[in-house]
Amino acid sequence: MAQTLPSACPLDCPDACSLDVQVADGRVVKVDGSRRNPYTQGFICSKVRHFPDLLYGEGRVLHPAVRRGGKGEGRFERISWDAALDLAAEKLRAARERFGGESILPFFYGGSNGFLTQETTDARLFHRLGASRLARTVCAAPTGRAATGLYGKMAGVALPDYVHARLIVLWGGNPHATGIHLVPVIQEAQRRGAKLVVIDPRRIPLAKKADLHLAPRPGGDLPIALALHRHLFETGQADLAFLAEHAHGAEELRARALPWTFERAAEVSGVPVEELELFARLYAESSPAVVRSGWGYERNRNGGSAVAAVLALPAVAGKFGVRGGGYTMSNSGLWSTIDRAAASCEPEPATRLLNMNRLGEDLLQRQDPPISVLFVYNCNPVATMPNQAKVVQGLRREDLFTIVSEQVWTDTAHLADLVLPATTFFEHDEMSRGYGAMILNASTAVAEPAGEARPNYAVFADLCRRLGLDRPGEPETPDELRAALLHRSPRIQADTARDGFSFPDTGWTPVQFVDAFPLTPDRKIHLVPPALDQEAPRGLYGYQDDPATAAWPLALISPATGKTISSSLGHLSQETAVVEIHPADAAPRGIVSGDTVRLWNDLGEVHVPARVSADVRPGVVFLPKGLWNRHTLSGTTSNALSPDTFSDLGAGACFNDARVQVAKG
Ligand code: SF4
Numbered sequence: 276m277a278q279t280l281p282s283a284c285p286l287d288c289p290d291a292c293s294l295d296v297q298v299a300d301g302r303v304v305k306v307d308g309s310r311r312n313p314y315t316q317g318f319i320c321s322k323v324r325h326f327p328d329l330l331y332g333e334g335r336v337l338h339p340a341v342r343r344g345g346k347g348e349g350r351f352e353r354i355s356w357d358a359a360l361d362l363a364a365e366k367l368r369a370a371r372e373r374f375g376g377e378s379i380l381p382f383f384y385g386g387s388n389g390f391l392t393q394e395t396t397d398a399r400l401f402h403r404l405g406a407s408r409l410a411r412t413v414c415a416a417p418t419g420r421a422a423t424g425l426y427g428k429m430a431g432v433a434l435p436d437y438v439h440a441r442l443i444v445l446w447g448g449n450p451h452a453t454g455i456h457l458v459p460v461i462q463e464a465q466r467r468g469a470k471l472v473v474i475d476p477r478r479i480p481l482a483k484k485a486d487l488h489l490a491p492r493p494g495g496d497l498p499i500a501l502a503l504h505r506h507l508f509e510t511g512q513a514d515l516a517f518l519a520e521h522a523h524g525a526e527e528l529r530a531r532a533l534p535w536t537f538e539r540a541a542e543v544s545g546v547p548v549e550e551l552e553l554f555a556r557l558y559a560e561s562s563p564a565v566v567r568s569g570w571g572y573e574r575n576r577n578g579g580s581a582v583a584a585v586l587a588l589p590a591v592a593g594k595f596g597v598r599g600g601g602y603t604m605s606n607s608g609l610w611s612t613i614d615r616a617a618a619s620c621e622p623e624p625a626t627r628l629l630n631m632n633r634l635g636e637d638l639l640q641r642q643d644p645p646i647s648v649l650f651v652y653n654c655n656p657v658a659t660m661p662n663q664a665k666v667v668q669g670l671r672r673e674d675l676f677t678i679v680s681e682q683v684w685t686d687t688a689h690l691a692d693l694v695l696p697a698t699t700f701f702e703h704d705e706m707s708r709g710y711g712a713m714i715l716n717a718s719t720a721v722a723e724p725a726g727e728a729r730p731n732y733a734v735f736a737d738l739c740r741r742l743g744l745d746r747p748g749e750p751e752t753p754d755e756l757r758a759a760l761l762h763r764s765p766r767i768q769a770d771t772a773r774d775g776f777s778f779p780d781t782g783w784t785p786v787q788f789v790d791a792f793p794l795t796p797d798r799k800i801h802l803v804p805p806a807l808d809q810e811a812p813r814g815l816y817g818y819q820d821d822p823a824t825a826a827w828p829l830a831l832i833s834p835a836t837g838k839t840i841s842s843s844l845g846h847l848s849q850e851t852a853v854v855e856i857h858p859a860d861a862a863p864r865g866i867v868s869g870d871t872v873r874l875w876n877d878l879g880e881v882h883v884p885a886r887v888s889a890d891v892r893p894g895v896v897f898l899p900k901g902l903w904n905r906h907t908l909s910g911t912t913s914n915a916l917s918p919d920t921f922s923d924l925g926a927g928a929c930f931n932d933a934r935v936q937v938a939k940g
Pocket residue numbers: 284285286288289290291292319320321322323454455456840
């Protein structure tokens with residue numbers, strides 16, 4: 276008989292939903308939202324509702340397997356866990372002895388996003404091996420640098436408080452795809468009279484309901500934000516009293532914004548002057564006004580400066596100090612007392628740091644020492660890293676031993692030498708936090724692991740033992756790891772002990788500059804932090820030109836859709852993806868909806884059907900991120916066209932700097 280058990284979603288989404296899971300005979304039969312986390316409101320996205328198809332579908336990795344054919348041929352032989360872990364240990368040991376620990380590269384991202392299954396026993400293993408370290412900057416690195424530099428990761432406006440706003444600015448985020456629970460909050464705010472401004476190169480669903488939709492060219496967000504600053508300062512609408520009391524660098528920001536007239540910003544961003552003026556007027560005159568800063572506009576050469584300029588707006592315009600006024604970026608900084616070091620029990624060594632956005636380059640470059648063992652978990656780099664051709668070429672290196680711990684047979688797993696079956700969050704204990712919703716969830720396994728799947732924390736603890744790198748008394752079980760992670764968080768411990776879920780269960784709704792302040796050392800806002808100014812190639816707020824050329828005139832953007840939140844969920848989709856192209860770009864190329872088109876640049880080529888649509892702005896084409904090879908006609912995805920260049924801050928990925936040509940056929 277089915278029973279309903281509580282769980283929580285740890286996937287890479289701001290919302291941190293609490294779940295009700297129907298389980299029968301140890302298998303998940305239905306997943307729905309619960310109300311334990313009030314923000315979930317009893318509903319969830321379709322991605323996680325369909326999770327049973329991933330758990331029990333054909334593509335699930337059910338047992339350890341070792342490659343028998345050529346790399347990528349897909350011929351694997353089932354082996355026992357003992358044999359698999361012995362082989363993994365032997366390869367790790369041999370790599371360290373022959374080339375040194377830095378020849379080992381752990382490669383992981385947000386596939387699990389939980390505190391227990393990442394940076395616990397895995398960090399213990401790789402730190403003790405002296406492995407290379409990974410700069411995990413494929414997402415949120417520029418936003419993290421900007422938010423930390425300006426505000427020290429101050430807590431943001433609680434998303435439910437958006438109902439109090441008179442103006443909501445949705446900048447570079449699409450809640451229908453990621454963070455769906457913000458949609459009813461915005462709708463309620465609109466019912467109460469709030470205006471909505473959406474800034475996105477695409478007419479996303481909320482743009483269709485907005486009072487104003489600005490559709491900049493990728494990389495054009497920075498000039499728009501600077502033009503707003505110029506307007507605020509030059510029209511006497513900047514809150515100079517607030518800036519004098521709470522901020523450093525206002526005059527410097529003013530000077531840097533000065534050249535950005537509406538006309539110049541319009542020319543560079545592609546947004547008409549009148550729309551910029553209307554936006555400036557709405558923002559200056561509305562209070563409470565809140566900016567929901569998403570992650571879409573960080574993924575280009577100007578991304579870090581753009582985020583900094585946007586986050587500086589509420590300070591300059593005097594929007595703090597009222598409920599529903601200010602900004603929301605990531606609230607992950609709230610969980611700073613969670614002590615990952617106590618769970619890993621091994622400090623991070625000062626070994627070389629490799630940026631994940633250059634995986635292909637690093638695999639092929641044969642640097643000293645070469646990467647000899649690549650251990651991939653919670654990640655699918657073939658689908659998610661830039662410059663896909665190089666990543667694939669690197670993974671095909673015959674002298675590279677690749678271990679992939681995965682839930683489903685991803686494109687990366689098919690290129691592995693050894694594949695280990697990993698549990699999902701329904702099959703292991705987890706602890707995870709929202710980075711929009713201010714919630715921490717602790718969950719226990721609700722289902723039996725499919726096949727022989729094992730949780731990461733158990734696999735890496737076992738490898739530590741096999742390599743003689745374990746020490747008595749170190750935390751290994753979920754309870755021990757949770758206790759170590761929470762030893763500096765007595766309030767959370769008490770709550771977790773009570774019901775195992777959702778801290779704080781009432782939700783915190785801070786008002787910025789009333790009960791949440793900057794976490795910079797002097798508790799001030801730093802509008803032009805020297806460290807960021809030195810890091811950005813043209814200084815902070817320095818605009819870098821669009822990389823389009825005559826050969827590659829169109830900007831390719833690859834935002835998230837409602838189908839994937841981690842690339843493992845690509846497993847659930849069998850459909851061929853389509854590229855969206857504006858009628859003004861399609862007509863001269865003779866393209867109509869349904870035509871097969873090729874998109875190409877000097878990095879690669881992708882073949883997909885086209886959809887001609889005015890939902891994407893002229894000069895921009897849209898192909899979703901997170902696709903698998905089977906989702907296109909060419910077996911390549913948008914990542915094959917994405918450069919492995921870095922954003923101005925944080926060495927983040929520049930997916931939206933891909934410039935391409937498109938033709939029929
Ligand atoms: S992906 Fe987001 S919206 Fe979907 S269940 Fe998880 S937290 Fe909720």
